[in-house]
Amino acid sequence: MSKKGIQSKDPHVLNLVKIVGVDPVRKSILYKKEDLLAYDCDGFTLRKHLPRAVVFPKNTAEVAAIVTYCHENDLPFLARGAGTGLSGGAIPLNGEVIISMVRMKKLLSVDFENRRAVVEPGFVNLKLTNSISDKGYYYAPDPSSQYCCTIGGNVAENAGGAHCLKYGVTTNHILGLEVVLPNGKVIEIGKDGVPDQPGYDLLGLLTGSEGTLGIVTKITVRILKNPEGKQTVLAYFDKVADGSKAVSDIISAGIVPAALEMMDKTAIEGVEAAAFPVGHPKDIEAVLLIEVDGIAAGLDEQINQILAVCNSNNVREVKAAQSEQERAKWWANRKTGFGAMGAISPDYIVQDGVIPRSKLPEVLKRINEISEEFSLRIANIFHAGDGNLHPLVLFDARIPGESEKALEAGSLCLKACADVGGTITGEHGVGIEKREEMRFVFTDEEIIAQTEIRQVFNSKNLLNAGKLFPSPGRCVEVKNEIAAAAAK
Amino acid sequence: MSKKGIQSKDPHVLNLVKIVGVDPVRKSILYKKEDLLAYDCDGFTLRKHLPRAVVFPKNTAEVAAIVTYCHENDLPFLARGAGTGLSGGAIPLNGEVIISMVRMKKLLSVDFENRRAVVEPGFVNLKLTNSISDKGYYYAPDPSSQYCCTIGGNVAENAGGAHCLKYGVTTNHILGLEVVLPNGKVIEIGKDGVPDQPGYDLLGLLTGSEGTLGIVTKITVRILKNPEGKQTVLAYFDKVADGSKAVSDIISAGIVPAALEMMDKTAIEGVEAAAFPVGHPKDIEAVLLIEVDGIAAGLDEQINQILAVCNSNNVREVKAAQSEQERAKWWANRKTGFGAMGAISPDYIVQDGVIPRSKLPEVLKRINEISEEFSLRIANIFHAGDGNLHPLVLFDARIPGESEKALEAGSLCLKACADVGGTITGEHGVGIEKREEMRFVFTDEEIIAQTEIRQVFNSKNLLNAGKLFPSPGRCVEVKNEIAAAAAK
Known part of the structure; x- marks a missing residue:
């Protein structure tokens, strides 16, 4: 026993404890194998690697201190939100120290007048909408995992969602970021939430950089006023080609639905066998879930146009949600669709x-x-x-x-x-x-240009190394060829 | 006389002529002082510098050849569109070779089904809307100079405009770019117009980089369906504070007008003395020009809400445009507002x-x-x-x-x-x-991070050097301090 109950011989663990302290109730650091097993992968489960340790900082200063420590001691490290990512971005390929952001989960401020909110990265996506809905506002990006994924993770992945057709993906809703750079320095981008800063678009560059350029510790997001009305319809098609054509025709007609989702026959079999069946016919090849929103007075006209498009594409049946409950059921059916595949397939x-x-x-x-x-x-x-x-x-x-x-x-x-x-x-x-x-x-040259940008921020490549770009082999060869050609 | 009529002793001019050829009708290169004088500044007229020459390439291959030549011969160079920029981005501070894009002005293709168009950089902004309006489409970013500014220049500056409140600035409408890098290599970003490519957001990085990272030679833009209806109102306020409050209240009420413009008393004096007077009262402190658009059925309700907000903020008078002609007159009055200042002030x-x-x-x-x-x-x-x-x-x-x-x-x-x-x-x-x-x-460190990104693309700093960032003095000092501290 040392450091008030920390049983580790790893000097780095002991030094990291000095930064995050020992919490009598909730652990501030994990280092035992049985605890680390829960962090060996994220939503992408086909590769598993154990981290060196998992630390749970409570504020920006602790994140900066952890990062500085890792930087100075050449320890690989990465940030992790809720771990719902589907491409393995939070998997510790190199035995990283995982910096879990889940304790930095405060809603720091809401400014209705300027339509923005400031959150910590561990704040759960859906909680933001829940916190402001009584005032008639919401946060638009709605990944299917929104009930548990964090906004910090959304920034890293530039997360989308069903309603991004009309409202855009995460990058369209981020107004400012506080970022701990891989060397431990803290910078602010888009101060106080005025977007479109001069100079290069660092806000855009950081958003969607999959945790390879820095660790976000504070996020200013745009909040939107709830649309006055919504209408939601389901449309069933015997032929998938007719469903696809209807999608294309709706957009070509100049309608921008808030959401326009499609599931095919196998998907329908899955969602109907899982937790939220809604009674889709099993013999159809495609269902469209279409939602329009906006000024209430304009919605009927849009729905009529959509019905006309569906009819001209051999739709079997179209029905409108009769209540908010019915609408919510349809969305639960759709949003749990990936997991529902577990009902019809082992993996x-x-x-x-x-x-x-x-x-x-x-x-x-x-x-x-x-x-x-x-x-x-x-x-x-x-x-x-x-x-x-x-x-x-x-x-x-x-x-x-x-x-x-x-x-x-x-x-x-x-x-x-x-x-x-x-x-x-x-x-x-x-x-x-x-x-x-x-x-x-991307060509090799385009990939190299991107790894050179990473190099500017992440010069030691300790932060989330091995992600986002192809394994270096061929690119390095090409770079050497280019250099050799230039030297001639 | 040499090179079919080119009278220059500058070997670089003679070599550049080999690339762009000699056009019997329109000059493909300018090199005489009297011709170069027209290129010594842009819309920012307080600094003037003569370029070494101005070349007019006709296609990407010629641009790439010119850039390669400049790169290999260490000649400073920059790209120029219509020269309407207001911050001096196209001024040849270092006697640059100016690469004028005005001959690359074709509309290459329009794809209504996927809502995009491909243009050359010298294509004039307003011509795009004019080319597709018969099919009911338009291009949203509308800088006041849109009747003559080029889309290539808009990309460089991430141009905005009156309707960017609802529709976003240029970066929100760019789906793909072909770019000649400062070393002469050609890359494509956002191929074929699918946005949100993986990896770092190079599309965002290039857009608004003010001609310091590359020269855009082909642009894929988003086109939008015309809104079904528009309504436009003018609101006059005795007190500027009331006008400001009305702006804030309109947005807080959840209305997103297509445009929400304001002019103060001095501005009104100018626009009323210039080419497009519309009869604004001269004793008011503020006029708001407000436009809503969208589904026709929803517009009256929005206008009523706007009227209510104006009334609760002591508006003197509100009036709606009674015809498209009247609306166009109001917009001409607003959009020529900068130039109108010439009517009341020498400069x-x-x-x-x-x-x-x-x-x-x-x-x-x-x-x-x-x-x-x-x-x-x-x-x-x-x-x-x-x-x-x-x-x-x-x-x-x-x-x-x-x-x-x-x-x-x-x-x-x-x-x-x-x-x-x-x-x-x-x-x-x-x-x-x-x-x-x-x-x-920006802090020095944030500026240095950006100049390092420039370095990745523009390693010799021959392309539009001296723009966008503060003069190096203090930043270089800080960088040396950081390096010295790190070496300790």
């Missing part, structure tokens, strides 16, 4: 590609071919309105080789997106999962 | 600060004090809804010392914005004008 991986909307029928067809080639079922639950696909590859990890097959099928789905001018992630990030797939959308 | 400089909306009354009061301290009239014409102020400092350059006084007063206006948590530019950029004012909002 699944979710992919996250983006395509130009007009390519939807073509890409869904290609995903179907991939499913047949690999003899693996692939469900599709996705943000159809913004072309953000989520193919869910179902598999059984107990069957030797099937995990690898599923990963390969998932990668091919992303290739299909990239091949039609799309990209490999809309909201889940690259993490460790899609590092090699970065080559589908 | 003026326009400033461009941003503040949290709630600070409007406080900052307008401070600007008034600055006006009195310097005995210079200051007019205010601005995007009130998003807190983007444009103090216009009126002066007479023929009076010795008055230019300097005006610059100092302008700088103090920006300081007043920064002091309340605002910033020093909303849409005009830093250029050479506001380099020192960057210190109002």
